[in-house]
Amino acid sequence: MRKFVLIGLVLSYAGVLLLAPMLALVINLLEYGLDTIWAAITTPEALLALRLSLILALCSVMINTVMGVLIAWVLVRHQFWGKRFFNAVVDLPFVVSPVIVGYVLIVLFGRQGWLSGFPVQLAFSTAGMLLVTVFVSLPFVIREVMPVLAAITPEQEEAAFTLGASHTLTFRRILLPILWPSILYGIVLTLARSLGEFGAAAVAGGGVQGVTETATIYVYRALQDRNDVGAYSIAVILGLMAVGILILMNWLRPQEGKKHVD
């Protein structure tokens, strides 16, 4: 009996905390009617903002997946001077406020910045927004992959070596399938974090409509403009994307994960 009370308690807590806001948002939105919503979503500004968010998130996922696995590899498998420091620094994006991150980019690469001579225009550009998005979502893949990588005993790789497999082939055929669930999870988090990024992208990009305005900046601005339909519509789309990502991952995961159940 006590078990059911606990289950009920946990479910209602999680339900209220996780689902209620999403539901409220959707109900709030539907009051405007589908035509109004469709019109709000299909304004060029909203579409461009969504597109920019997606492009930034996907690029950030690709960069952070490749680099994240690489960094995790170096941190787990190699010994070097300053490793502990480097390992701690990886978490920096978790503790630094995104607005500060954006501001630092401007300070470094802005007109009077130390690195203003940098050949690529970073301040107030999509490139700069990508840089800060990559920065804020950097730790996820690393932190997901590291413990799994550390738990892999060397024998699996050694077995592959004795069977003639090169280091790259061994990584691709033996390690990657083992790491894949953690990489996927890291990708989900990276994607979610990148899509949700607001402060750093807003400061780094300057928030120019249709150019450096992401979906979250659009939502913020729409709220300021009293364009509630626009804000809610894009917010719901972002929410649906998040749900979609979760479903996609759940669908991908068992196929890989099943083989790892012991």
Added chain:
Amino acid sequence: MSINLTNIHKGYGAQVVVDDVSLEIESGELFVLLGPSGSGKSTILRLIAGLTPLDQGGIALHGRDVSLLPPQQRGVGFVFQNYSLFQHMTAEQNIAFGLEVKRVPRSERQARVTELLQLIEMETMGKRYPHQLSGGQQQRVAVARALAQRPEVLLLDEPFGALDVKIRAQLRQNLRAIQTQLGVTTILVTHDQEEAFELADRIGVIDGGKLLEVGTPDQLYRAPKHRFTATFLGNANLFPAHRNGSKVYLGDQHLPAPPDTDHLTGQPVEMMLRPESIEIALNPTDLKGSVLGQATVTQLAFAGALERVTVQLEDRVLQVLIHPAQSRQLGIRPGDRIWLGVQEYHLLATNHHSGAG
């Protein structure tokens, strides 16, 4: 010569793990490296496979110096203690992996996998994942995987270590059968002397990174050169003795010196008496071998097929193994005075090796 190790050496900092080991193994031989854990036996295996870099010395496989080659180019099949099967691949895929790496054509690969599955008697289980197989089955797949590329040398690191006793015995026979059938030169590492006796053509006893001695199971059991070998390969009663003329003196007793022990004359030696080679009688005249003296029974213990009798001969305690039938016939009980005789005994030099046992 199939495997030739010349003065190989491996250390980590000040700690020497493999100390100047030289060894020659014949083609088709099943050689067992026997030693306690931490003795360096697994490291020798890893040095041969190239998984651990060599500090000094040379390794040749079939006359080819492989000392500096990476593991991929050594042509060695390796079976790990925990099998290390690729968890995300089926048994078939595991076995085929090495062939895929070598770009063996698909049809040929398939044929070889089928052949190997037959060899390990697992024809119907090729599509299973490791977690769907028992420990013994996983072990057999690991052996098949190691054999897939027809390696010149098969190395097995404690292949039965994680299995229970029953399966172990059966798998040993399977392995021996496969090895004989394929004639692949094999080194097997174990800490289990029974396993070594059952499988080995020859055994190398290793302790503290040193290869103490090499010989057939029989040689090493009956006539070890080292105290460590004597004790590690079964129970041994060892007593300080000295050889003089044609006699060996053990305290007050003296026995005829065993043949071929002239070189031990004058130096401190130890006499080794295997418990099963000691006989017990109520009267000295009933003893078939040389008389050791009169002793007191201190303890009787059931030990399966045999009965272990602990006796005290003056200030020495001896373990003796006799048939329960004989024990019943004699009707001995703790405190009884009995006569000890010995049919077979062996002398070995003292202080030859004082490594950790």
Added chain:
Amino acid sequence: MRKLWLWVILLMSFAPTQAQTQPITLTLAAYAVPREAYAKIIPLFQADWLRQTGQEVIFEESYLASGAQSRAVVGGFAADVVALSHEQHVTNIVNAGLITADWQDNPYNGMVSASVAVLVVRPGNPREIFDWADIAQPGIEVITPDPATSGGAQWNVMGAYGAAYRGQVEGYEAGEAGALQFITDVFINVSVMDADGRESFLTFERGIGDVAITYENEYFAGLAAGGEYEIIYPSSTILIENPVAVVDVYVDQNGTREVAEAFVAFLYTPEAQAAFAESGFRPPVIQIDPDIDVTPEVEPTPEATAEGETQFPVIEDLFTIEDFGGWEVVVPSIFGDDGIYTRMIAEVKGQ
């Protein structure tokens, strides 16, 4: 892995792609409030420019808090035109060497729109607030943005401070001491200080507070969006003026000087001023300055203000920031690290 790529391609493909035929691009960096006005003015200007020159103008618009916008432009955001809430924010850009010409060299002193600091209360004015003095009463909950982050908030503070300083707030002596006492009493009543003016007014709109200190245009914008509240014009308040300027260094860099200057000039035309008026802005005030040419390039436009006459009541005692020496004096003496406001708010918050 293959699935992920498929997914990437799928997502990329539905994203809209615009054929970008852009003869000239003009970047506008503005503060958030006049966005509705610019949304009307920009198409008018685009049509006008196309008619006159046959060239299409693409606008890139950024609307952020005025101070942030100013910092961004100084930091390298290459905006051609800045439209800010606060003269001081333009001065920052001038000091950074980006505006080299005298941007105030026009009849309006560089100001494109105006407003006044007002009080907004709940329908029916339940707390009976009729002038500045009433918001200093104990128990009144006041909403105003934070002058530390919002340029607009400084207008509010100066509206309250100035009225008291001029002896127009009942119960407070004229002069510095009385003024300081008045804003102290007001800020004791302040419950929420948002980062910018719009956010602050939205907070009030969502039901927090009894009275918001805000700008007249903010009230009209809220009213147009269906907000329900009443405006209270203090008998004495400050004239808020919003500057607009061409950023010389960037327009020369971008090759947009001509169109940028034309756009700024267009903001003073009757159509543009009508759009500002619709959004609740008063027209800019012509500066009586002997140095300025008597025949200004841009004529004042009575038509534009005609409608506004009724919309925007006359304030009994309207003063400007110039009455306190201009922002270059007020910013350090009132809002500086050792300024009157800064010390006062530290004390109020410390309590």
